Amino acid sequence: MLVALIDHALIYESLLGRFGDLHWWPAETSDEILVGSILTQNTSWKNVEKAIEQLKDGNLISLESIADANEEDLAQRIRISGFYRQKAARLHSISMEIVHRHGSLDRMRSIDTEELIAFFGGMKGIGKETLDSILLYIFERPVMVMDSYSRRILSRVSYPEYAEDHAIQQAALSDLQxxxxxxxxxxxxxxxxxxNYxxxxxxxxxxxxxHDCNYAMDLSSP
Ligand code: SF4
Known part of the structure; x- marks a missing residue:
């Protein structure tokens, strides 16, 4: 029998059973999460890790230091992450905006979610996925991050049904309380x-x- 709707609680239970708590986002500070969320666009996480190591070697992992940095130096250090000049320019301008307007990410923690969306959503280089990652991992706001992995998996789980990102995200918030x-x-x-799968x-x-996926059940049905 095909599963008509995505039950995020059921899927999460199965995933948790296999993978456990993965302790994401893998970063030491909120500044590093923000930097990683920009660098990860259009590249693998392995490359992001190498670029972050280069930034750490140059003491350029805090937003304050990035705001003061030479843009060409930044670009060379994150070269491995691809689109490095564009990413360097964006890291530089985003860091300057945060440092000059708010001082630090920590000082922004009491800002309400709508205001955070207006602030970050208006910046070049911060699309919907990056914005959602910032809200969830830095500001601890309840948001489901939709990326290419989640889209592919959940569209297969609910195959041949298809739901828009927004509907999936709202259902996940409700299912995961x-x-x-x-x-x-x-x-x-x-x-x-x-x-991996x-x-x-x-x-x-x-x-x-x-056992929860329409695509797999469809493949195995005679
Ligand atoms: S399509 Fe296969 S690999 Fe993908 S979620 Fe379904 S069962 Fe898992």
Whole structure:
């Protein structure tokens, strides 16, 4: 029988059973999360890690230091992350905007979510996915991050039904009772699943979602 709707609580339970708590976002500070969320656009996390190491070597991982940095130096240090000149310019301008207007990310913690969306959403280089990551991982607001992994997995789980990102995100908030910790780890687990099982060509036999996934059940039906 095909599963008509996505039950995020059920999917998360299966993912948690396989992957456990993945402790995302992998960063030491909020500034590093923000830098990583910009660098990760259009590249692999491995490359982001190398670029962040280069920034740390030059003491350029805080927003204050990035705001004061030479843009060409920044660009050379993050070269491995691709689109490095564009990313350097964006890191520089975003850092300057935060430091000059608010002082630091920590000082922004009491700002309400709508105001954070207006502030970050208006910046070049911060699209919907990056904005949602910032809200969830830095400001601990209940948001489901939709990225290419979650889209691919959830569209297969609900196959042939298709829901818009917004509807999926709202359902996830309700199913996971707006728990920030669960939403963080749900996103992390979906990324892990997308990297290891639900690739372009899915490996359903070992996937922890094979009994909850319409695509897998459709493949195995005679
Ligand atoms: S069962 Fe297959 S299609 Fe479904 S989520 Fe897992 S790998 Fe993807």
């Amino acid at each position: 707006c728990s920030v910790d669960a939403l963080k780890n749900y996103h992390a687990c979906l990324v892990e699943l997308g990297k 639900c690739r372009k060509t899915p490996e359903c036999a070992e996937c922890p979602l094979k």
